[in-house]
Amino acid sequence: MDMSQNPLTKLTHQLINHFASYPEDSYAARATRYGELIRYQNENLVDCGDLSIAASKINWECFCQKHGLQLRILTEQLLPDEKSKEDLLEQSKQWIFPLQSVKKVHRERFALRFHRAPIIINVLNSILTKGESYGKHSNLEDDGTILPPSLCLTLNERFSDLEVGNTKELHKFRAKQLYLIVCRLLAYANWRLVEPQNQTDDTLVVSVECNNLPRRTSIDLPEKKIVRMVCGPVLEPTKKTAATLTSGSYMALRSNDMLLIAMHRHGVRDCAKRNNFESLMERLGHAAVIVDLFEVRHSTGATVVRNGLGSSKGANYILYNSARLETLLRTFSAQVDAGVYEPLPPIEKIDLSVLEDELDWQLIYGYLLTFPEVVESTLIHLDQGLCAVHLLVRYIVDLASLFSRYYRNKQILVQQRTNLMPVLYARIYLVKAVREVLNAALALLGIQPVDYM
Structure with a gap:
């Protein structure tokens, strides 16, 4: 059973199935990442295509042998002639997202491009309908389905005590935050989490610890293997020695940095006039x-x-662009109240085809569509004690950066003219979707979005 709400997972299976056949019991093969065989793009889509696939039969043979698939290809090249490309395009009409074109970009790879409208409609509708549930795995029901192995996530007892006055050493604070972030990621991906007392023989036990602690053993289950998720040290920037700051003092230091940036941007008086400004600086x-x-x-x-x-x-x-999203939507709402714009029509009445230019497409295809994939990718090596939280941070920074470029290049709140309203309404829905995904990503890190900065 595929519980994933990640459309790229289904799309990848459909693409693989065109060139190779799965064995009857194919759950393990279908759950595999495909590496360089299939490469989804989020930058330079004009030149590289929406995704690219390896052109050589050798690459596909190695993959199929490794995962027990039967290759359908008889020629040395994946798509040797125009007919084979046309067959792929025709077959893709049955996929979740159909292809528009196939082109060999260089000797080793083919670039594939999708029809954009189906993806745009699917992504925006999914995000705005499901909200914070966008991309989450479906719940497991006790209906006789074989459940995946359970997981027990623990935090070393040295870090589990509640902080008193934010005096915890910074490396211990980092370990505890790692534990909390992994908990949120597991909840999002709907892993089958169990408490220590409910472990079974197949339960994966992951213990979050610092790298300077001795290996932990299980008292209750002495023979059970415990996977250590090691949290590294926190260092000073120049000498690279261990930082002596507490979590409280470091937060105060960084809050002051945020205050100085705000004063530089808005001026001292404007900052002082804002309501809840001190609370905002603490959150920042x-x-x-x-x-x-x-x-x-x-x-x-x-x-x-x-x-x-x-x-x-x-x-x-990141949060400056979060505030920019909120300001845009707040301004639009105020303009509606003032009678400048008509109220936003339902999304099913919006012509989303106006969002097919390159920046719109990069936001939707390169980032909004791929958010569930990013979350899943953070957890694929959990059984080795690794959680790629840094990939989620990088995704958030890149999404904020792209939206910043989008904001500079697109006039979203255009003048009230009949011919401009379809573009305005479509972009308001896009802004809403970006806000939803950005807020969901920030929530996984335990970061609250902001309304203004």
Whole structure:
């Protein structure tokens, strides 16, 4: 049973099935990642296509042998002539998303492009209908279906105590936040989580620990293997020695950094006039700390930010674009109330084909469609004690960056003219979808979005 709500999973299975046949008991093969065999793009879509596939039969033979599939190809090249390409296009009409074109971009790969309208309609409708449930796996029902193995996630007892006055050492704070983030990711992906007392023989036990702790053994189940999820140290930016900051002092430091940025952007007086400004700075400080600690792999050292050293765009950039989304939608709503615009029609009455230009397409196909895939990708090596939280952070930064470029290049709130309204309404729905996905991604990290900055 495929519980995934990730359309790319189904699409990949359909594409693979065109070139190879699955064995009858194909659950394991279908759950496999396909690496360089199939490469989905989110940048440079004009030149590279929406996705590309390996052109050589050798690549496909190796993959099929590894996963027990039977290759259908008899020629040395995957698509040797125009007829084979036409057959692929014809077959794709039965897929979740049909192909529009197939082109060989260089000797090793074919570039495939989709018909855009079906994907745009599917993605925006799914996000705006399902909301925070977009991309989540379906619930498991006790209907006789074979359930996947259970998982027990634990946090080393040294870090499980509640913080008193935010005095926890920063590396311990990082370990606890890793545990909480993994819990949220597992809940999103609907893993079958069990408490320690409910473990069975097939339960995977994952213990979040710091890299300087001795290996943990299970008292209750001495023979059970425990997978250690190691959380690396937190380091100073110049000497790369262990940071001596507590979580509370580092949050205060980063909150002050956010305050200085806000004052530089808006001025001291404007900042002082804003309601709940101090609370906002605290939230920004917390967000900055989370991004600082998890923009790198959790098993490696994270670097604190002092005097501008040790960070990239970070939380301020992400949340500035979060606030920009809210401001856009708030302004549109105010204009509707003022009678400037008509109320937003239902999405089924919107001509979404106006969103087919390159920036619209990159946002929808490259980022909104792929959000469930990103979440799934963070968990694929959980049995090895790895959770790719850094990929989620990178996704959020890239999504914020692309939306920033979109905002600069597109005039969303256009003048009230009949011929411009279809574009405005379609883009308002796109902005709503971006906000929904960005907020969902931030929530997985434990970061609250902001209404203004």
